[in-house]
Amino acid sequence: MQIISDALLLCSYMSLIEQQPQKEEYPRSGNNIVLELRGVSKAFLHENKTADRHRVLDGINLDVREGEFVTIVGPSGCGKSTLLNIVAGLDAPDSGLVSVRDGSDGIRKAQRVVIFQEGALFPWLTVSDNVEFGLKVAGVTKESRRATASRFIEMAQLAKFADSYIYQLSGGMKQRVAIARALALDPRILLMDEPFAALDVQTRDILHEQLVQIHQSTGKTILFVTHDINEAVLLGDRIIVLSPRTGNVKKEIAVNHPRPRDIESHEISAIRRELLRELEEDFQIAKRNHNPQEG
Numbered sequence: 001m002q003i004i005s006d007a008l009l010l011c012s013y014m015s016l017i018e019q020q021p022q023k024e025e026y027p028r029s030g031n032n033i034v035l036e037l038r039g040v041s042k043a044f045l046h047e048n049k050t051a052d053r054h055r056v057l058d059g060i061n062l063d064v065r066e067g068e069f070v071t072i073v074g075p076s077g078c079g080k081s082t083l084l085n086i087v088a089g090l091d092a093p094d095s096g097l098v099s100v101r102d103g104s105d106g107i108r109k110a111q112r113v114v115i116f117q118e119g120a121l122f123p124w125l126t127v128s129d130n131v132e133f134g135l136k137v138a139g140v141t142k143e144s145r146r147a148t149a150s151r152f153i154e155m156a157q158l159a160k161f162a163d164s165y166i167y168q169l170s171g172g173m174k175q176r177v178a179i180a181r182a183l184a185l186d187p188r189i190l191l192m193d194e195p196f197a198a199l200d201v202q203t204r205d206i207l208h209e210q211l212v213q214i215h216q217s218t219g220k221t222i223l224f225v226t227h228d229i230n231e232a233v234l235l236g237d238r239i240i241v242l243s244p245r246t247g248n249v250k251k252e253i254a255v256n257h258p259r260p261r262d263i264e265s266h267e268i269s270a271i272r273r274e275l276l277r278e279l280e281e282d283f284q285i286a287k288r289n290h291n292p293q294e295g
């Protein structure tokens with residue numbers, strides 16, 4: 001059974017990466033559009049398999065700029081993961097277009113890497129070997145991949161654990177390995193689906209700080225799905241609120257405040273309240289749908 005689950009893990013990881021030559025310099029934040037979504041729609045069959053399909057996303061338009069950190073929030077079931085999976089190329093939209101552009105001269109082969117709640121690391125490899133894995137598959141020389149892996153292991157503050165096996169690490173450390181492994185591939189976009197949701201509050205706070213530092217030092221474009229309002233406000237340059245009623249973007253909130261941010265500060269609390277107001281109505285509807293007798 002272990003062999004089968006390890007093989008599945010390997011296959012799922014391989015499907016998440018598209019290879020590209022490594023670059024040493026990272027682009028800084030600018031006005032280049034890296035990700036463009038036009039009219040993206042997706043429907044699923046209802047669980048009871050009636051002829052009706054449940055339209056989860058309905059004509060989503062979204063532009064994400066190079067170096068931007070965009071958080072996506074909304075009540076459970078509003079389609080956050082569906083949207084991220086479509087951007088990742090793990091699922092196809094029923095209609096609409098998703099383009100990932102090269103920074104300088106138009107569209108080229110997209111490179112997107114996803115980090116999920118469970119980091120999908122290879123337990124039989126060390127931290128170093130996990131981080132190097134995608135580079136090895138891409139044919140990067142041993143010397144070069146060692147150097148790249150060391151750099152990102154250092155950035156994720158895991159240098160002391162480079163030779164440790166995954167089972168020897170805490171949950172937060174595992175997610176830092178997943179981030180280092182993703183960054184080593186130098187993706188155009190880092191896609192994160194509730195990557196810290198399974199961690200305790202203190203570990204999450206530490207990882208927020210570290211992710212902010214990593215974002216600042218790499219200039220990576222990040223699309224980050226969360227149902228945690230604080231996380232959305234503390235991390236995002238822009239917050240996209242999805243509505244399950246319309247299957248579309250309900251509101252975009254820009255957070256023009258330097259990081260690290262203080263959730264208690266006047267400005268950030270005001271944005272948090274605005275976000276709560278936006279979500280409140282849809283949360284009530286989602287609650288009523290789950291407990292119709294309470295409505």
Ligand SMILES: Nc1ncnc2c1ncn2[C@@H]1O[C@H](COP(=O)(O)OP(=O)(O)OP(=O)(O)O)[C@@H](O)[C@H]1O
Nearest residue numbers: 044045056074075076077078079080081082083227
């Ligand atoms: N493969 C699938 N087949 C059928 N229905 C699906 C499938 N994937 C998602 N759905 C449905 O689409 C809707 C949106 O799911 P999705 O996981 O994208 O929501 P979400 O906003 O990420 O939710 P959560 O915050 O709970 O993770 C849900 O009603 C879900 O049941």
